[in-house]
Amino acid sequence: MKVAKFGGTSVASAEQIKKVASIVAEDKERKIIVVSAPGKRNSNDTKVTDLLIKLGETYLNNQDTEKVLQDVLHRYEDIADGLGLGKEIIATIEADLRERLQFDQNRPGACMDLIKASGEDNNAKLIASYFQSIGLNATYLNPQEAGLFVSDEPGNAQVLPEAYDHLKALRDRNEIIVFPGFFGYSKEGTLVTFSRGGSDITGSILAAGIKADLYENFTDVDSVFAANPNIIENPVKIKRMTYREMRELSYAGFSVFHDEALFPAFRNGIPVCVKNTNNPSSSGTMIIAEREYFLNPVIGIAADEGFATIYVRKYLMNREVGFGRKLLQILEDEGLSYEHMPSGIDDTSIILRQDQLTQGIEERVVAKIQEELCVDDVYVERDFAMVMIVGEGMHNTIGISSRATAALTRANVNIEMINQGSSEVSLILGIHASDADRTVIELYHEFFSGADDTVQ
Numbered sequence: 304m305k306v307a308k309f310g311g312t313s314v315a316s317a318e319q320i321k322k323v324a325s326i327v328a329e330d331k332e333r334k335i336i337v338v339s340a341p342g343k344r345n346s347n348d349t350k351v352t353d354l355l356i357k358l359g360e361t362y363l364n365n366q367d368t369e370k371v372l373q374d375v376l377h378r379y380e381d382i383a384d385g386l387g388l389g390k391e392i393i394a395t396i397e398a399d400l401r402e403r404l405q406f407d408q409n410r411p412g413a414c415m416d417l418i419k420a421s422g423e424d425n426n427a428k429l430i431a432s433y434f435q436s437i438g439l440n441a442t443y444l445n446p447q448e449a450g451l452f453v454s455d456e457p458g459n460a461q462v463l464p465e466a467y468d469h470l471k472a473l474r475d476r477n478e479i480i481v482f483p484g485f486f487g488y489s490k491e492g493t494l495v496t497f498s499r500g501g502s503d504i505t506g507s508i509l510a511a512g513i514k515a516d517l518y519e520n521f522t523d524v525d526s527v528f529a530a531n532p533n534i535i536e537n538p539v540k541i542k543r544m545t546y547r548e549m550r551e552l553s554y555a556g557f558s559v560f561h562d563e564a565l566f567p568a569f570r571n572g573i574p575v576c577v578k579n580t581n582n583p584s585s586s587g588t589m590i591i592a593e594r595e596y597f598l599n600p601v602i603g604i605a606a607d608e609g610f611a612t613i614y615v616r617k618y619l620m621n622r623e624v625g626f627g628r629k630l631l632q633i634l635e636d637e638g639l640s641y642e643h644m645p646s647g648i649d650d651t652s653i654i655l656r657q658d659q660l661t662q663g664i665e666e667r668v669v670a671k672i673q674e675e676l677c678v679d680d681v682y683v684e685r686d687f688a689m690v691m692i693v694g695e696g697m698h699n700t701i702g703i704s705s706r707a708t709a710a711l712t713r714a715n716v717n718i719e720m721i722n723q724g725s726s727e728v729s730l731i732l733g734i735h736a737s738d739a740d741r742t743v744i745e746l747y748h749e750f751f752s753g754a755d756d757t758v759q
């Protein structure tokens with residue numbers, strides 16, 4: 304049995320949904336179909352999820368919601384017309400949206416999630432009707448009915464272990480199930496969404512729940528490439544990669560697959576295949592537990608922006624018992640998570656996602672570090688990027704970091720931070736965000752020039 308997830312680009316228009324239907328129809332093993340909200344039809348388009356976030360904000364600010372509501376409805380009307388579905392489905396979607404716009408405004412997180420998730424929910428209903436109209440034995444299934452229980456953290460839901468016990472019953476269903484991605488329900492019955500891009504997570508949870516033989520993730524590219532195709536023209540394709548490699552690369556900007564989506568598949572040993580809805584005969588990229596040979600020690604290079612550093616200096620920091628704990632406690636008290644913490648003997652830098660550092664929080668954190676830890680210096684710097692060089696073959700390969708630093712020297716890029724975990728599967732370089740693309744290009748040429756069309 305396979306779970307197939309179709310991303311926003313695969314369900315953005317009637318034409319795309321027809322391709323989805325033929326992919327589903329051609330393989331009887333494709334039993335659970337997870338769908339996203341309609342995504343971009345071209346580079347100037349707006350994702351329905353982004354329209355819905357605007358709708359949610361408009362509603363929560365007590366402004367007139369009608370214009371944005373109509374923009375959302377037009378997207379579904381275009382799709383329904385192109386699929387030859389009647390007007391009834393649009394009336395149902397409109398009624399559903401208007402009902403969501405009655406939700407309690409005193410619960411803004413839950414209200415936003417309810418509105419945001421309608422993109423997937425209504426698209427799943429529409430796609431299930433289309434499948435039925437062309438003779439497929441398909442049915443829409445609501446995540447609450449299926450038992451997809453999650454934690455009550457708006458916009459950042461985490462699956463609850465008991466969800467898997469409920470979801471395994473889906474194995475016994477005889478029809479094709481069309482399941483909306485991106486959200487589950489708390490035990491109290493509140494709808495909660497995963498983080499952005501979270502339909503990948505739904506697919507992985509369902510694949511783990513039914514112990515699928517394969518989790519297929521359909522998108523708009525033939526494979527995962529060794530670098531972001533928006534930065535490198537025709538990058539080499541990755542044929543096989545490990546969960547760990549994909550996790551590191553998606554963490555650092557390979558937006559093709561959500562980093563949180565790997566865990567359920569990995570824990571249950573379910574292979575993941577990234578495939579192209581527009582070219583389904585292409586074999587795609589297999590993500591598996593292990594791969595045996597390494598033609599190239601590096602498999603991919605990624606860069607992600609939006610990081611800040613809290614720099615802390617105190618003479619004899621290395622001798623002060625409990626300094627690190629107290630420093631991290633200050634972050635914890637403000638609800639901040641951190642990504643890396645490279646240290647010297649008298650100084651340390653805490654690297655974190657800068658969108659967490661709103662002005663009030665930044666001021667409080669700096670003041671607390673100053674007062675409670677009596678440091679010599681503390682300040683925040685913004686707009687860093689983290690570049691990751693990743694590959695299982697890097698383990699015990701001599702010279703990777705010298706090749707990387709030489710490439711950055713050629714690109715005239717200053718390295719602010721360098722970090723390698725003991726697993727030696729990745730090397731992280733902290734640089735200024737404005738240098739990110741140049742860095743990826745130079746590193747790509749260093750590690751992939753002369754490589755075949757496909758690696759590994």
Ligand SMILES: Nc1ncnc2c1ncn2[C@@H]1O[C@H](COP(=O)(O)OP(=O)(O)O)[C@@H](O)[C@H]1O
Nearest residue numbers: 310311312342522523527528530531557558559
């Ligand atoms: N290394 C990479 N390999 C493949 N695609 C990548 C990579 N890095 C970034 N991408 C981008 O990810 C996009 C697919 O992800 P996304 O837009 O979220 O698709 P979907 O709508 O199917 O969920 C590709 O079109 C590509 O621009």
Ligand SMILES: N[C@@H](CC(=O)OP(=O)(O)O)C(=O)O
Nearest residue numbers: 310311339352499500501502
């Ligand atoms: N529609 C949601 C969830 C998602 O996974 O979308 P996509 O498949 O387009 O990445 C979002 O935009 O965040």
